[in-house]
Amino acid sequence: MEFKSKDFTDSRRVLKIRKLKVGLTGRPNAAPVLNEIDLDIRAGETHCLVGESGSGKSVTSLAVMGLLPKDALEIQGGLIDLEGVEITYAKPSVMRALRARRIAMIFQEPMTALNPVLRVGEQIEEVLNMHTDLSQAEAKKRTLDMMEQVHLPDVDRIYQAFPHQLSGGQRQRIMIAMALILDPDLLIADEPTTALDVTTQLQILRLIAEMQERHGTAVLFITHDMGVVAEIADTVSVMQKGRIVERAPIRDLLTNPQEDYTKKLLMAVPNLAPRAARAPATAKDVIIVKGLDMTYGGGGFLRRSEGVKAARDVNFTIKPGRTLGIVGESGSGKSTVARCIMRLIDPTAGKVSVAGTEIAQLSRRQLQPYRKHLQIVFQDPYRSLNPRWTVARSLCEGPINFGTSKEEAMDKAAELMELVDLPRDALDRYPHQFSGGQRQRIAIARAVAMKPDLLVADEAVSALDVSVQAQVLDLLDDIQDKFGVAMLFITHDLRVAAQICDEVLVMQKGLVVEHGPADEVLSNPRHDYTRTLIEAAPGRHWDFANFRAMERVPALKGATA
Missing domain, CATH: 3.40.50.300 (P-loop containing nucleotide triphosphate hydrolases)
Known part of the structure; x- marks a missing residue:
């Protein structure tokens, strides 16, 4: 190193x-x-x-x-x-x-820092207009030059674009251009x-x-x-x-x-060494996905278009107590697959069988009794928890809707709080009274309250500190051991996938490019795209927990270790 x-x-x-x-x-x-x-x-x-x-x-x-x-x-x-x-x-x-x-600053979330109703080129130019005497033509030329310096493609087109029309990486490049255009x-x-x-x-x-x-x-x-x-x-x-x-x-x-x-911070950092392989499960598959397709758009009254193929011919199974991780960049189709399985969106084609029931083609009314079999934990618990509801009400809502008495639901909610290492007397509090990690624990407790067969975690730890992240991953592991829940874990962080997944499925532009046991995919990747993801992982060469460089870094084809 x-x-x-x-x-x-x-x-x-x-x-x-x-x-x-x-x-x-x-x-x-x-x-x-x-x-x-x-x-x-x-x-x-x-x-x-x-x-x-x-x-x-x-x-x-x-x-x-x-x-x-x-x-x-x-x-x-x-x-x-x-x-x-x-x-x-x-x-x-x-x-x-x-x-x-x-002095200049780049903020964490460019979508909230940029003005949504102004073109991004105008927003960069605004810095020049406020602090220099450049003419309009000179300011635009300087802006386009700066956009090229931050390696934005097709700068004339992006100059005219609004923030929502750009990817997250492109928006961050706009913020960098805006911060550095006057050479602070x-x-x-x-x-x-x-x-x-x-x-x-x-x-x-x-x-x-x-x-x-x-x-x-x-x-x-x-x-x-x-x-x-x-x-x-x-x-x-x-x-x-x-x-x-x-x-x-x-x-x-x-x-x-x-x-x-x-030392605590360093020891909590996940690395790319895959978890110890668990004994193969012999039980029946909890979920079977066959030929799953999802196309956004297309059709139209006056003209037909093919639309955007967000997922194409996705196939996998998960057994009880096992975790399948889906990894890839934004736009790869990870979350689309998760939403299709949860039936938050309807897949274009394919079959999804959960706990022995085919759910892909069920109507919303027909699907209702099967909702309890599959639950999801989202990335931002503050947005997924109702801010006007107490924790008790959030934990009790699902069981009560499926016939559990209020008293029994409250008793179960108190047990769940202990399960996720939170005090029982916190049931009367509201989401804003907890830290981010605690809110995520509450979101996990709400999902587990339904005793699901499948738990979907969609970027559930990506916004957390490394120490809190490690605690939440341990919690998910404990829940799997206690209840035998199958888990679909969506993440863009291969280091996190290595800590919790038994199998890894890699997606690129809607296609599955690699799928296999976690130790094989992460230690001996076969596809160039998987190698690119691994090589890009920050701190890949470092064993943080032992305060030393990695003794052995996987040799990746076409990459320098």
């Missing part, structure tokens, strides 16, 4: 933070959100800020940008210096002048690759490194993914509960972490 080993001692210091303290507005006696943060970043350096949700990473970046939410958080002490300019308590007009020109001294990237596929993530990380090399930009990169840290960092600061508990060059941090919290 090769690390970045540049020495930045003689480089100019771009950002200096000393004893920064941020607290709740109007509550000076409350515990601080940030407590005496010290940070230095030099030109050309990538400084990664890591830690779990709530550790203070994003608050640190918002304080530097002057974007702390009014009437909620305020700076209560310390110093923020941007190349000799103290901006700790700078007026809004001063910060507006510095943003984009001296400091770039803050707040979880810019969290929701992206591994191949798109790799492209974005390489792009940021390329732009940094070209412009000498200092980068403050915020992430909870230690795999990404291993790929890009020069220096790492570990945050916990508003404090920096450890700071070190990347080599030192990964090979010799000092703090228990740092």
Whole structure:
């Protein structure tokens, strides 16, 4: 494993933070959100800020940008210096002048950061119009040039596109173009690759490194993914509960972490070593999928079109207590297959048999009695749980609808809370009163309440911190052992698939390109696309749990290990 080993001692210091303290507005006696943060970043350096949700990473970046939410958080002490300019308590007009020109930020979710009713080219140009005297023609030329620098295809077409017409990776490239078009001294990237596929993530990380090399930009990169840290960092600061508990060059941090919290974060990172193979199941298949097709669009009154073939001739089976993982990039057809099986959408063709019943062609009314046999856990539990319902009501709704008495359902809900390691007395709380990991546990409990034969997990851990992610994966494993539930696990992260799946099915553009036992697919992939996915996995060469480089990395055809 090769690390970045540049020495930045003689480089100019771009950002200096000393004893920064941020607290709740109007509550000076409350515990601080940030407590005496010290940070230095030099030109050309990538400084990664890591830690779990709530550790203070994003608050640190918002304080530097002057974007702390009014009437909620305020700076209560310390110093923020941007190349000799103290901006700790700078007026809004001063910060507006510095943003984009001296300091810029890439946000985690470009779809919420970009204006949905403006063309993306206009949004990049807006930065030039606000901070330069370029003519309209010059601004457009500069914008198109910047779009080419971030490797967007067909820039004239994309210039005219709206955000919803672009892929997630293309939208993130637009955000990078917008952030770097005025060549700022400091770039803050707040979880810019969290929701992206591994191949798109790799492209974005390489792009940021390329732009940094070209412009000498200092980068403050915020992430909870230690795999990404291993790929890009020069220096790492570990945050916990508003404090920096450890700071070190990347080599030192990964090979010799000092703090228990740092060790905990590293040991929770999944790797590509497949789980130990479980004994083959001899029971009948819980689910049988044959020749599943799904085509979106097509037809029409005036003209016919073939539509988009999101899934083509998909075949697989899952036995009780076994997990099949479907992996691939966005648009590969993973979630389409899951939604067809759940009958959230109707497949165009094919058969889906669950617990011995063919459900693919049943009407909605006919399907109702069989819904209890299959349950789903979505990626974002906050959107799938009713915010106006207590946890008790969410857990009891399904059983009551299928004839269970309210008293029995409440007793079962209390047992389920213990099963997912949450207190019984939390039943009267609402979703917003829990952390993201706790909400996902509640969503899993709601699914298990129906005693399903098949549990579908659609990117169920992709938005969670690595430590919480590990806990949720362990919980799913325990549930399978106790109840013998078959599981269909949808993910774009091969490292997660390796930890939980018995079999792996790889999809590309609606087609199954590889399918087999997890250890065979991940250790000895046969298809070039599978090799590409594995090679793109961040931190693939690193054994985080043992603080050392991998002794053996699978030799992939056409790739350098």
